[in-house]
Amino acid sequence: MRIAVAGTCGLALVIAREIHESTSHQLIILSRSHQPHLISQGYQCQIVDYNDTTSIQHSLMGVDTVISTVTGNAQLRLIEAAVACRVRRFAPAEFEGQPGLRAQSDPLDRGKAAALALLQHYRGYIQSTVFVCGILYERFSVNGMISQRIGVNTGYGNEGDYIFDARNMTAEAPVYDSARNLAYLSMTAATDVAKFVVRSLDMTQWPAEMSMCGERMTVNSLIELVQTSDLLQGRIFNNVQWQDPDTLRYELTLAQMAGDHQRQRCLYNLIATAEGRYDFATPAYLNTCFPDVQPIRFRDWFERNWQSVP
Structure with a gap:
């Protein structure tokens, strides 16, 4: 083929x-x-x-x-x-x-x-078909996902542009949705996306969407996981702004008034996160179709990616 x-x-x-x-x-x-x-x-x-x-x-x-x-x-x-x-x-x-x-x-x-x-x-x-993978782990890469040549033209690919800045231990976390339920994220590493995509090539028929997932967790759990990783050795985020869609939209209005386009793009992503745009039910479709593909856990990926940073 x-x-x-x-x-x-x-x-x-x-x-x-x-x-x-x-x-x-x-x-x-x-x-x-x-x-x-x-x-x-x-x-x-x-x-x-x-x-x-x-x-x-x-x-x-x-x-x-x-x-x-x-x-x-x-x-x-x-x-x-x-x-x-x-x-x-x-x-x-x-x-x-x-x-x-x-x-x-x-x-x-x-x-x-x-x-x-x-x-x-x-x-x-x-x-x-649409390959649905949620958020790529690479958004949290050292030097941002643009260091992996992903999202170069999006305007939100730099280190610390999304949810947390691990180097400076700050975070802007969309912890709740509009109904005050905890906001969830489904996430997958790019290497696992590739594995699932390639396995799907041999499928006879493609449905309209095919989801895959490395790990699903609340945004709050993501922050806690990073803080408790072996890499950070007990360091905690010294500035966490817990947000919901209403406060994020207020911040967006301020960014629009200031003409800060990069801040606007980052806020659009946080609002989308709070509204559940990057979450879906697991087990995901391709995980079920190909159970032998075992995606890397976020903690393992994060510690491997950041292990050389002092």
């Missing part, structure tokens, strides 16, 4: 590596630019111009499945080309919470709703 991974961000390359090393599928990486370092590692790369329909269609000849990590108009053109080339399946650049929980005119959308609408329009011609 010929699989195309569109994009060369960190998540795309983790998925590509899993395909390359764990399957016999023929892999092609679609990139806007020449990738000599990937070619030297044995990957087949195809330069694609997302403004040129012919270029996109040429790159998709003979492809069975497209896994996309590109967004906006580039992804829309990729979908159109996939349909024209009779690609069988398409996974759009989602890899987050359930799309149905997103608000209309979502400020964090980045073209995702348009891509899903286009795939729905072509549902008679191409099969698609």
Whole structure:
């Protein structure tokens, strides 16, 4: 089976590596630019111009499945080309919470709703699924998820941009939802996302959504877990702002008045967290389908990722 991974961000390359090393599928990486370092590692790369329909269609000849990590108009053109080339399946650049929980005119959308609408329009011609993984562990990486080349253009990928700043031991935690219930998070490491995605390639049919989860916990438990990790040796967060959706919206209003766009993007994520956008019931669908895939626990991932930081 010929699989195309569109994009060369960190998540795309983790998925590509899993395909390359764990399957016999023929892999092609679609990139806007020449990738000599990937070619030297044995990957087949195809330069694609997302403004040129012919270029996109040429790159998709003979492809069975497209896994996309590109967004906006580039992804829309990729979908159109996939349909024209009779690609069988398409996974759009989602890899987050359930799309149905997103608000209309979502400020964090980045073209995702348009891509899903286009795939729905072509549902008679191409099969698609949304991979739902909740929050990537990499959001809590040393130097942020942008250090893993994930979320580079989102505006909230730096260290400490989401929930807590482990280096400075501060946190802004959306602990309650609107009904004063504890806010939950479902989270997965990028390496485990790749394992589940690759295992799904051999499934006969793809449902509209396929969820996966490394660990589910309350935001409050997440803060406590970080404080009690072996790495921090008894240190505690010296400044925790416990928030609910109403107080976060007030903070958002202040950020809008100040014209602080980065603060606004961070607050949109915290509001979405408080409203349950990144939570879903477990066991997740793919965890059930592939019980032999044992995701890494967040504590283990966190301690491994931060072990070299003094």
